[in-house]
Amino acid sequence: MVRVGPVPMLSAMMSRSTSAALATVAVLVASLAGCAPVEQPAPPPARNDACVKDKLKTKTPGKLTVATDEPAYEPWFSENLPANGKGFESAVAYEVAKQLGFARIDVQWIRVRFENAIAPGPKEFDFDINQFSITEERQKVVDFSAPYYLVRQAVIARKDSPIAGKTRLADLKGAKLGAQVGTTSYQAITDIIQPTTKPLVYNTNDDAKKALQNGQLDGLVVDLPTAFYITSSEIKDAVVVGQLPQVGLPEAFGLVLDKDSPLTGCVSMAVNALRDNGTLAELEKTWLAEVAGATELT
Amino acid sequence: MRTVHQPSPIALERAAYRRRQTVRSVLIAAASTGVLGTLLVVAVTGAPGWQRVRQSFLDAGVARAALPEVAAGLWLNLRLLVFCALGALAVGLVVATLRTLRGPVFFPVRALATGYTYTFRGLPLIIVLYVFTLGVPGLRLRGTPPVLVLGAIALILVYGGYIAEVFRAGIESVHPSQLAAARSLGLTYRQTMRFVVLPQAVRRVAPPLLNDIVALQKDVGLVSLAGPIDAVRAAQIATAETFNYTPYIVAGVLFVLLAIPLVAVTDWVTLRAARRQAAR
Numbered sequence: 001m002v003r004v005g006p007v008p009m010l011s012a013m014m015s016r017s018t019s020a021a022l023a024t025v026a027v028l029v030a031s032l033a034g035c036a037p038v039e040q041p042a043p044p045p046a047r048n049d050a051c052v053k054d055k056l057k058t059k060t061p062g063k064l065t066v067a068t069d070e071p072a073y074e075p076w077f078s079e080n081l082p083a084n085g086k087g088f089e090s091a092v093a094y095e096v097a098k099q100l101g102f103a104r105i106d107v108q109w110i111r112v113r114f115e116n117a118i119a120p121g122p123k124e125f126d127f128d129i130n131q132f133s134i135t136e137e138r139q140k141v142v143d144f145s146a147p148y149y150l151v152r153q154a155v156i157a158r159k160d161s162p163i164a165g166k167t168r169l170a171d172l173k174g175a176k177l178g179a180q181v182g183t184t185s186y187q188a189i190t191d192i193i194q195p196t197t198k199p200l201v202y203n204t205n206d207d208a209k210k211a212l213q214n215g216q217l218d219g220l221v222v223d224l225p226t227a228f229y230i231t232s233s234e235i236k237d238a239v240v241v242g243q244l245p246q247v248g249l250p251e252a253f254g255l256v257l258d259k260d261s262p263l264t265g266c267v268s269m270a271v272n273a274l275r276d277n278g279t280l281a282e283l284e285k286t287w288l289a290e291v292a293g294a295t296e297l298t
Numbered sequence: 299m300r301t302v303h304q305p306s307p308i309a310l311e312r313a314a315y316r317r318r319q320t321v322r323s324v325l326i327a328a329a330s331t332g333v334l335g336t337l338l339v340v341a342v343t344g345a346p347g348w349q350r351v352r353q354s355f356l357d358a359g360v361a362r363a364a365l366p367e368v369a370a371g372l373w374l375n376l377r378l379l380v381f382c383a384l385g386a387l388a389v390g391l392v393v394a395t396l397r398t399l400r401g402p403v404f405f406p407v408r409a410l411a412t413g414y415t416y417t418f419r420g421l422p423l424i425i426v427l428y429v430f431t432l433g434v435p436g437l438r439l440r441g442t443p444p445v446l447v448l449g450a451i452a453l454i455l456v457y458g459g460y461i462a463e464v465f466r467a468g469i470e471s472v473h474p475s476q477l478a479a480a481r482s483l484g485l486t487y488r489q490t491m492r493f494v495v496l497p498q499a500v501r502r503v504a505p506p507l508l509n510d511i512v513a514l515q516k517d518v519g520l521v522s523l524a525g526p527i528d529a530v531r532a533a534q535i536a537t538a539e540t541f542n543y544t545p546y547i548v549a550g551v552l553f554v555l556l557a558i559p560l561v562a563v564t565d566w567v568t569l570r571a572a573r574r575q576a577a578r
Contacts, residue, residue, distance in 0.1 A: 181531065210436070
């Protein structure tokens, strides 16, 4: 489940995003790749000397203050308890803390509204983790860490659809699939699934959802956060069939920090280290694919 | 003895004058067209953004790449057009005939027909399309037709409303003396309509009918909001992939090409009818 307001809106915005925004993501992804060799020596990760607990200028010395919204939704968090370490983003936050030398007990959670976190002005948190897409506009008022999650495309279907419960891409070939026009989701259908029946294309995700609900579609392709949102709160008799291999230039989630925060460099380094040593992929598999049921379609 | 026609000097001079005038007109027309054309070309190609516009709207490579998909989409438009045009003409003719029925006993029929034309001419097409293509299937009735058929029904209902009014205008333009004459010859009301009124009415409204059919040709593509990919949608998809607007131009050119035969046929029909009436 995703944030009620912003995320579906964001994903709609991002999926139709301007080339500028995509370029931002491209640069981020590229810079990630560029960083990789530096971070290479995996466990124990090479750490900048400045990036250790005692030298970090956190809000409360010796503690790491992490924010998210109230309520915090599945599968990014679990049971609205960020401190339980369950759910993808909670797990990521604790791993980042560990990279910076903070013990579990040193991590303090606070609640900050989504909109406030990305508004200009001083912040009460060291970083905020709340499915923030990295965009050029937001980068003008807050800092983003390196991306910890690249948004995947997913197939959702009604429970009585012929493709519900399928696990292989080949099983989707005969399905009547739909997506919003001009999106990465549509690209995922034509490039990855390559169905035998022509996909249906809609002006908006709302029209596409209606068609799914009516049974005019066997499956609908949307990005994974939107898929969780639709299946949990909009179309209750729909399920996430699974997530598709990466396609196109994906939208990226980053940790939000105060503009020009002294921690941004260290936090980014920690995120990059987690990506390089496979922790992020592992967490994605655990919390999004297995627990949340977004099977990897292969 | 045969007399050979000898034009008078005055007649000869008149003919020569007319020839000169014709040549002069042609030259002036050519010159003014040339000047205007040059001005347009200079204004457009000399504009500071022309290079950018040419790249994003007139890219030959993008056009070639997009053509097969756009043409496949146009095939859908064409099939829908034929189906919807026939349907809307039939609905329009029936409703117009019903609206012109006389006699108190036909009041409910007239009222229904009038209500229909008021409602469907007033409703935005896109809303009717939504109701039929995404609303009706939501009932999950057995035997719900495919989305294309539902979309076609919506188009027929909306355009039937316009076309009914065009037909009604035609029917009412036939002079009452024609009806009186037909009835006095012993034709029944139905025969009068069939042999006297409708033939004249339909001929008179052929040009506005064509207008509606050409408009319909562009509107059938709106069915794409329910999923099917028409020419404009195919162009939209290609545009999203390349961030180049040339596919829209490709679709536009194809639409014009599609309209030309339709317009030409109607012009010819109208011209023929006018000639016949003049020769009567």
